Amino acid sequence: MNNHSGFDIGVVGLGYVGLTLATVLAEVGMKVIGVEKRPDVVDLTNSGKSHFSEAGIDEALSRVVKSGNLLSRREFDPDRPCNVYVITVGTPLDKDGNARLDMIEAASHQVAESMRDGALVILRSTVKIGTARNVVAPILQASGKVFHIAMCPERTLEGKALQELRELPQIVGADTQEVRDMAAAVFRRLTNTVVQVGSLETAEIIKLVDNTFRDVQFAFANEVARVCEAFGVSAQEVIASGKLGYKRTNVPLPGLVGGPCLEKDPHILFQSARSKGIDLEITQASRLVNERQPYETVDFILAEMARRGLGADAPIALLGMAFKGVPATDDLRGSMSLKVIDALQKAHPGIRLHMFDPVITAEDLRRNVPGHDCFATLAEAVEGAAVVIIANNHPDLGRKQPIDLHGLMAPKGFIYDYWNHFSNLSPRELGSSYFAVGNTKGTRG
DSSP: OOOTTSEEEEEEOOSHHHHHHHHHHHHTTOOEEEEOSOHHHHHHHHTTOOSSOOTTHHHHHHHHHHHTSEEEESSOOTTSOEEEEEEOOOOOBOTTSOBOOHHHHHHHHHHHHHOOTTEEEEEOSOOOTTHIIIIIHHHHHTTTOOEEEEEOOOOOOTTSHHHHHHHSOEEEEOSSHHHHHHHHHHHTTTOSOEEEESSHHHHHHHHHHHHHHHHHHHHHHHHHHHHHHHHTOOHHHHHHHHHTTOTTOOOOOOOOOOHHHHTTHHHHHHHHHHTTTOOOHHHHHHHHHHHHHHHHHHHHHHHHHHHTTOOTTSOEEEEOOSSOTTTTOOOOTTOHHHHHHHHHHHHOTTOOEEEEOSSSOHHHHHHHSTTSEEOSSHHHHHTTOSEEEEOSOOGGGGSSOHHHHHHHSOTTOEEEETTOTTTTSOHHHHOSSEEETTBOSTTOO
């Protein structure tokens, strides 16, 4: 992996996937260049600071930048080629729900121009099945240079990426054993567990199946919640009791399902299948359930407001804006809290919202979700609110018990908890007017 005149690794795209990978590769001693089109991200990276929240990233990034192992630029240096290129750019869905390829294509052209004969090119982005073979490889081939291509999908959990890059099995897919061994050698610098699979497409499918399986599980949990609500029982009690000591059942708790992977990857999987004339009914139905849930639950919230005589101008506090709270992140991509806001605004265009997130600063919230009141503390957001919506599972959102939250709220107010933070409390401790997903019989006062 030695390349004294150039870099060991070139990472294209310094978003969440690229920057965490580049940092860890640099920590194990590789010379890494990270190529990113956003100048502010380049400047931040070269100053040793991350542009997103992630456990341990700033300390690690500062070390590798100071050591000279990681450098960021907007373009590759033509005089310093890389032995290995890793494409990590995003593949967001377009307005029609199809995964965009423009960033993959642009990154492939950058690599094709920079690489020398014999380079290894690794695709790490989440893509439609066949993208490595039918999109990336032809662009590289058009350069006339000799190259090798592998698919090694990213599978880390936001909030634990630096740890999981060292611990999780790394999937390596390529068409020949020679290329699989080349790619495996890169990831064995990070972890002893490398899983080699027999083709580019196999590796592409593994990533899509992993996340779609989780989406299907969560959709079933949300359907359980709907049944339990209809019969006036607690979904949390049903699920927790049913799996206690019974290993054949492990239904997750219901809740909001989103984020940059679960919101997108099932769509990519069933679009890929459709290109072969196959409809994935369970996958599509699960996505429908999870995408519909914020709107269905807001219907309950609005109906309960009307039942209590709370006007449309009554302030609503939304706690937890990032797409998840455990592990903690500041990522708003695929945030279901934004869907909750959308549903509330469609019902009442002039609705008053108080927003708070344990990780995202009030200043950043104002910039990303303008037009609402954003607060630096939970207590400030809850003060005077008629409704408190707990929208992600950050532990800080479960530290102040409902009875204490009620003490800050407006009279006749109530709490709606998407994450059952207080399922361990008795009805007496919960006080009046607490509802959770799968338990809308609540403790009405």
